[in-house]
Amino acid sequence: MNKIQKIAQFFSPAAFIHDTEENYQAIERLIIEQEIGGLTFFHSRHSAAANFEKRAESLDTEGTFEKLIGLINRYQALSKIPLLISIDGEYGLAMRIEKTPQYPFAITLGALKKDAEKWVEEVGYRMGLDMKRSGIHLNLAPCADVNTNPNNPVIGYRSFGDQTEKVAKLSFAAYSGMKKAGIGACLKHFPGHGDTAVDSHLGLPILQKTKAELEAEELFPFQYGIDRGVEMIMVGHLAVPALTGGKDIPASISRELITDLLKGEMGFQGLVISDALNMKAVANLYPEPGELEWQAFHAGNDILCFSDHVKEGIEKIAQNTSDAVVDAVFEKIMDLKKRLGVMETKVVEVPTFDWESHSQLQKELAENYISIISGEIHTSELQSLSKKGKLAYREFFTQEASRFSQDIKLEFSPIEQAGKVIITVFVPSHKPLSQFGMDQATLDEIKELAKSKPCILVHFGNPLALKHLGNLEDFEAVVCAYQGFEEVQEVMAKTLQGL
Incomplete structure (x- = not known):
């Protein structure tokens, strides 16, 4: 293979499941003409940086999973060297693909009370098996970000929490589970995206902390993983001036951060993958096509994710890089492909999921968190008040009666005559935008109710949304169920009835 062909293996551009035939053919040309090394799959162009809630576009999403498998087979058939297929599935395939198993968010798993590392590894393992059976080799997860900023617009529910050591242990456990399933995984977003207030999809977050503060918090989970043999780390698009000589340069294109700190000081010998190079934090810095790709590679990234200028990027890297550097990175990528079974790629059949086993896992996890x-x-x-006609029930942000309300076998009376009220909140969104999707009028109604009667609040959703429900001391008790899964509602109903 010549130098250009080797450099092409560093590229993993975005492929969209729901797209036009013209765009599918454009990917085919990248595979045939540029001989790229991999593809990173997303649901659709509008949702590339999002997941399922409130899709901006209206498109026919029927058969997303079958379409994905079809495209993987179609693209693999054209590639001389089998493609490394990756996906960003932090809570499973369901983050990108409808009608596939969804696992709890990282913030939920961070609430596990017993044997958390064991359970998180099991979740990582199950997610990994789903992906491996689907022809995917690499999951761009988990987040090793310590979410110390409660107003963080982009991490939040994606982090295992705000306790550094817990995040280190659980992110490594998730990584280990995926590895056990035979797929690759990576800790992200180095050097740590948890204490930021800007979404790097839209702008450049700047983290003003000293190196000592960063080592104690942000860098700790990455060092923990490196010390235990983690093989891949994704670098985020955030500026950390204390680590880059005072410059507001995104980590993803900073040689001081990737080559000097991560690979040098911290001793990381694995593969570095860039966060998506189309994100606004970096995409607008270099108007000349290919320059961003070169800067990212020169900084120390081995795999370039979501490049919009593959051909120009390959050419720029070839012009500026020695054969020895190219050969070293190429060998690392080919070694990864061999380890993950990419080279033995066969035609993928559409797998079936064991929904019963998945449901059982959800119940066991819910009982724990x-x-x-x-x-x-x-x-x-509660039983006594129910019999006396003194217990009321209200649920908010549901379109129809919830599974929880059907499973709870208590008699409810009108609020006016009740001595106590069970309030359930089904948080509409797991992201903080617009108060997690909760309108102010409804929030005011909940707060008023809590002040007027003894109330038990049952919160189905992101715990970070609790702050919008007023003073929690106004409630007699607050229970956080973290997710709205049917299985969680069932477990919650039993818990409330003492079953």
């Missing part, structure tokens, strides 16, 4: 955040719940008292 559902938490009483404040106050106490006396199930016998």
Whole structure:
């Protein structure tokens, strides 16, 4: 192979499942003419940086999974060297593909009370198996970001929490589970995106901390993983002036950060993958096509994800890089492909999922993470009030009666005559935008109700949304269920009834 062909293996541009035939053919040309090394799959162009809620576009999403498998087979058939297929599935294939198993968010798994590392590894393993059976070799997850900024617009539910050591242990456990399933995984977003207030899809977050502060918090989970043999790390688009000589340069294109700090000081010997190079934090810095790709490679990235200028990027890197550097990175990528079984790629059949086993796992996890955040719940008292016609129930942000309301076998009375009210909130969004999708009028109604009667709040959703429900001391008790899955509602109903 010549130098150009080797450099082409460093590229993993975006491929969209729902797209035009013209765009599918453009990917085919990249495979045939540029001989790229891999593809990173996304649901559709409008949702490339999002997941399922409130899609901006209206398109026919029927058969997304079958379409994905068809495209993987179609593209692999054209590639001389089998493609490394990756996806960004932090909570499973479901982050990108409808009607596939969805696992709890990282913030939920961070609430596990017993054997958390064991359970998180099991979740990583199950996710990994789903992907491996689907022809995917690499999951661009988990997040090793410590979410210390509660207003973080882009991490939040994607982090295992705000405790550094817990994040280090659980992100490594998730990584280990995926590796056990035979797929690749990576810790992200180095050097740590948890204490930022800007979404790097839209602008450049700048983290003003000293190196000592960064080592104690942001860098700790990455060092923990490196010390235990993590083979891949993704670098984020955020500026950390304390690590780059005072410059506001994105980490993803900073040689000081990737080559000197990550590979030098921290001793990382694995593969570095860039975060998506189309993100606004870096995409607008270099108007000349190919220059961004060269800067990212020169900084120390081995795999260039979501490049919009593949041909020009290959040419720029070839002009500026020695054969020895190219050969070293090429060998690392080919070694990864061999380890992950990419070279034995066969035609993928559409797999079936064991939904019963998945449902059972969801129940066991829910029993472990559902938490009483404040106050106490006396199930016998609820039974007694119910019999006396003194217990009321209200649920918010549901379109129809929830599974929880059907499973809870208590008699409810009108609020006016109740001595106590069970309030359930099904948080519409897991992202902080627009108060997690909760309108102010409804929030005011919940707060008023909590002040007027003794209330038990059952919160199905991101715990970071609790701050919008007023003073939690106004509720007699607050239970956080973290997710709205049917299985979680079932477990929550049993918990409330003491079953």
